[in-house]
Amino acid sequence: MNANVADWGQVGIDLDAHGCAVVKGMLDAATCRAYAGAYDDQARYRSRVVMERHGFGRGEYRYFAYPLPEGLAALRTALYGPLARIANGWHEAMGLGARFPARHVEFLARCHAAGQERPTPLILRYGEGDYNCLHQDLYGAHVFPLQVAVLLSRPGDDFTGGQFVLTEQRPRMQSRVEVVELGQGDAVIFPVNQRPVNGTRGVYRVAMRHGVSRLRSGQRHTLGIIFHDAE
Numbered sequence: 001m002n003a004n005v006a007d008w009g010q011v012g013i014d015l016d017a018h019g020c021a022v023v024k025g026m027l028d029a030a031t032c033r034a035y036a037g038a039y040d041d042q043a044r045y046r047s048r049v050v051m052e053r054h055g056f057g058r059g060e061y062r063y064f065a066y067p068l069p070e071g072l073a074a075l076r077t078a079l080y081g082p083l084a085r086i087a088n089g090w091h092e093a094m095g096l097g098a099r100f101p102a103r104h105v106e107f108l109a110r111c112h113a114a115g116q117e118r119p120t121p122l123i124l125r126y127g128e129g130d131y132n133c134l135h136q137d138l139y140g141a142h143v144f145p146l147q148v149a150v151l152l153s154r155p156g157d158d159f160t161g162g163q164f165v166l167t168e169q170r171p172r173m174q175s176r177v178e179v180v181e182l183g184q185g186d187a188v189i190f191p192v193n194q195r196p197v198n199g200t201r202g203v204y205r206v207a208m209r210h211g212v213s214r215l216r217s218g219q220r221h222t223l224g225i226i227f228h229d230a231e
Helices: 008-018 029-037 070-094 104-113
Strands: 021-023 045-050 060-064 122-126 131-135 146-151 159-161 164-169 176-180 187-191 194-199 202-212 215-218 220-225
Touching: 008 021, 008 070, 008 187, 029 220, 070 104, 070 146, 070 194, 070 202, 070 220, 122 131, 187 202
Parallel strands: none
Antiparallel strands: 021 187, 045 060, 060 122, 122 220, 131 202, 146 187, 146 220, 159 215, 164 176, 164 202, 194 202
């Protein structure tokens, strides 16, 4: 697992311009296979969610339990630092008061003091016909405004369809859609809730949602890295 593959300057540019940024090769193929292959190892996880039961779509996911696997914990920590700098810039631009400390352990302490103590990194699994409805991963009062998803499966070989989708709901305008093409091990960085956009009258906020389109065939696994914990 390697957060150093990211060009953080370009990540910031892409996030501001498009509402998402792709980092190629964040995980190698062997690591991707290991995470996907361990999906049924229940000892790793604190809970399993079947999406259809809750109206979330079709498919399922499992939240990791603490302590997180060592590599995942290290990646979550490494990604947080540069993303916190971007997040603080976004909050300043949007006129939001919250600021994020430089170290992830300090932000988690803030979450835990507010009763948000359950880990949120997860693995999602989709089969043929499965999909994920557009949503936001908020989980409590303390929300880190960026998150990361890493594709663990091989598009075209392990599955077809199942594209990652973002929508941007602009004030008094029609929504904009972004379809993100990923290869195995590629990561997409995207907003949890809102992002700032420069308009003719200054900066305004747009609401973001994300999901996954219908899988046409095969099986798709994704690693999700959320930086705030859940109530």
